[in-house]
Amino acid sequence: MTGASPLPLRLESVGLSRSGKNVLKDVTTTFAVDPPKTVIIGPNGAGKSLLLQVCHGLISADTGIVDWATPQNARALSRAQAMVFQRPILFRRSAVANLILALKIAGFAKSEWRDRADGALERTGLSRHAATPARSLSFGEQQRLALARALVVEPKVLFLDEPTASLDPAAAHLVESLIDEAATSGVKIIMISHDLNQTRRLADEIIFMHRGRIKERAPADQFFTRPENDLAQAFINGELLWRRRRSIFDGALVDDETCSSEDFNKS
Numbered sequence: 001m002t003g004a005s006p007l008p009l010r011l012e013s014v015g016l017s018r019s020g021k022n023v024l025k026d027v028t029t030t031f032a033v034d035p036p037k038t039v040i041i042g043p044n045g046a047g048k049s050l051l052l053q054v055c056h057g058l059i060s061a062d063t064g065i066v067d068w069a070t071p072q073n074a075r076a077l078s079r080a081q082a083m084v085f086q087r088p089i090l091f092r093r094s095a096v097a098n099l100i101l102a103l104k105i106a107g108f109a110k111s112e113w114r115d116r117a118d119g120a121l122e123r124t125g126l127s128r129h130a131a132t133p134a135r136s137l138s139f140g141e142q143q144r145l146a147l148a149r150a151l152v153v154e155p156k157v158l159f160l161d162e163p164t165a166s167l168d169p170a171a172a173h174l175v176e177s178l179i180d181e182a183a184t185s186g187v188k189i190i191m192i193s194h195d196l197n198q199t200r201r202l203a204d205e206i207i208f209m210h211r212g213r214i215k216e217r218a219p220a221d222q223f224f225t226r227p228e229n230d231l232a233q234a235f236i237n238g239e240l241l242w243r244r245r246r247s248i249f250d251g252a253l254v255d256d257e258t259c260s261s262e263d264f265n266k267s
């Protein structure tokens, strides 16, 4: 679909709390068309998925500003972006009907629906599952269908929350190629990954998050060779650990916080 990119997306002092806990803290950053692929990394519970959902407009921040550059109405803005969730959410209909519905909602001409949907199924290796109920597909197939549904509407910005987490190596390779292809064709990719090898392969720049904050943002080469933040360094070395402490109240072991092995040794 044609239309201007709504980027850059600006976040200023964004805060979010859940169950009385601050889960995003003072997040200030900007996502522009360049570089094409931004990968967000960080330990479990760092706030990566919540940040992506705030950017995509699914969650409103409690404090701060989330602002797209190009003034657009809500409909145009929602058409310009797509998201693949950590757990795929598919409609209770066939694989191809999921894609056709997405095309219909995005306003594509009816005459194009079937060809575009078939093309997207082919690119994600799902042609033989066109008529299969989406929710009967294996988890990995559902994840690929979710990506097909996101790509088929030709978004300007694509948010991806661990899009290869459940995929076998061949499918993960296919998805990485599709992400690269989309980026080359001008789609801004903002993606979460737990796979550092994949991050090295795909990322142009890295955002490292820890406990609700962005701790470091850097070009990928620089991040992997000279990370500035100690926790980022520990994370890439596989040394960011869960500190476990014994609760003074009930003697139970509880997860306290993530820390580097150096901190861990000190405690």
Ligand SMILES: Nc1ncnc2c1ncn2[C@@H]1O[C@H](COP(=O)(O)OP(=O)(O)OP(=O)(O)O)[C@@H](O)[C@H]1O
Residues within 6 Å of the ligand: 018, 019, 021, 023, 042, 043, 044, 045, 046, 047, 048, 049, 050, 051, 086
């Ligand atoms: N509805 C909620 N109520 C309470 N806490 C929540 C809620 N939603 C999220 N959280 C907490 O917010 C924190 C950040 O969650 P988020 O899902 O963004 O983490 P993440 O970085 O994506 O982690 P993972 O790598 O495990 O996917 C977590 O500690 C999570 O438990």
Ligand SMILES: [Mg+2]
Residues within 6 Å of the ligand: 048, 049, 050, 086, 161
């Ligand atoms: Mg997550």
